[in-house]
Amino acid sequence: MSPYREGARARVSTVPILRLGDVLVTGLLGELDDSSALALAEELTARIAQDGARGVLLDISRVDIIDSFVARALMELSTMAQLLGARVIVAGMRPPVAITLVELGIELTGVETALNAEEGMASLGWRQSDALPAEPRA
Amino acid sequence: MTHPGEEAHHGGESADAGWALETSEAARSYPVRTEADLLTVRHAVRDATEELGFSLVDQTRVVTAASELVRNAYVHGGGGTLFIDPLRQARGVGIRLVVTDEGPGIEDARQAIVDGFTTGSGLGHGLGGARRLMHTFEVHSVPGKGTMVTAVRWTDR
Numbered sequence A: 001m002s003p004y005r006e007g008a009r010a011r012v013s014t015v016p017i018l019r020l021g022d023v024l025v026t027g028l029l030g031e032l033d034d035s036s037a038l039a040l041a042e043e044l045t046a047r048i049a050q051d052g053a054r055g056v057l058l059d060i061s062r063v064d065i066i067d068s069f070v071a072r073a074l075m076e077l078s079t080m081a082q083l084l085g086a087r088v089i090v091a092g093m094r095p096p097v098a099i100t101l102v103e104l105g106i107e108l109t110g111v112e113t114a115l116n117a118e119e120g121m122a123s124l125g126w127r128q129s130d131a132l133p134a135e136p137r138a
Numbered sequence B: 001m002t003h004p005g006e007e008a009h010h011g012g013e014s015a016d017a018g019w020a021l022e023t024s025e026a027a028r029s030y031p032v033r034t035e036a037d038l039l040t041v042r043h044a045v046r047d048a049t050e051e052l053g054f055s056l057v058d059q060t061r062v063v064t065a066a067s068e069l070v071r072n073a074y075v076h077g078g079g080g081t082l083f084i085d086p087l088r089q090a091r092g093v094g095i096r097l098v099v100t101d102e103g104p105g106i107e108d109a110r111q112a113i114v115d116g117f118t119t120g121s122g123l124g125h126g127l128g129g130a131r132r133l134m135h136t137f138e139v140h141s142v143p144g145k146g147t148m149v150t151a152v153r154w155t156d157r
Helices: A004-010 A034-051 A068-083 A095-104 A117-123 B035-051 B056-075 B126-133
Strands: A018-020 A023-027 A055-059 A087-091 A112-114 B028-032 B080-089 B092-101 B136-142 B146-154
Touching: A023 A034, A023 A117, A034 A055, A034 A068, A034 B035, A055 A068, A055 A117, A068 A087, A068 A095, A068 B056, A087 A117, A095 B056, A095 B126, A112 A117, B028 B035, B028 B056, B035 B056, B035 B080, B035 B092, B056 B080, B056 B092, B056 B126, B056 B146, B080 B146, B126 B136, B126 B146
Parallel strands: A023 A055, A055 A087, A087 A112
Antiparallel strands: A018 A023, B028 B080, B080 B092, B092 B146, B136 B146
């Protein structure tokens, strides 16, 4: 029914997905089109299973709009990840995007969020080490 | 809908659906035929709102509304056209978005802007949500002929 589905299947996401221990880290760009959003969601779901990831950090600090389509992709990704035993944290939403989503009537049900990537990583169990490497003395 | 101080022309009559397209001479049209067009029109709306002096939050509102409208035309209307119409009038500065398609139309246009209404795979927030992001919002639909959505947002409200 949707004209997107076929195209999305043929495409592979061009966004890099990094693996830090049992967490996958990636981000969305401002230029995100629908097929790329779906491709990334599919690729992340596959990588969760393949890598045995327990968490996914999705940085959206460069995304300048989230409409109902991208919101739905985020909710579906969260649900799929949950079914695979992983948590998705969407981090760094811009305030205008948050305001607009509320007015659109979208609550991103089931999607965990964090103020920024650092906070998101912290809730996934990653803490910044207190013991910084000693600086070389001049 | 012609406002005082606005130079509207009615030359854009859509013969197929039988409604008058009301846009000013400053309006520019963009095709909505492919998925890539969705991105192109988003950029065009962003540029237009920026040029008209909309705040960042208002730019985001208008671009998001435009995205919902053109996607609706693309998915349900088999493609269409977006008109971006900058409004510089005595009453203020604003932007008018007109999206037309020649799709199957919406049987009950009033129902379509109620949250949760969907005939496709979306959330059903598309039109209802877009309506809340704009100051005025009108849907004209003729079943079997097509749909025209007109939405305006002003900078100073």
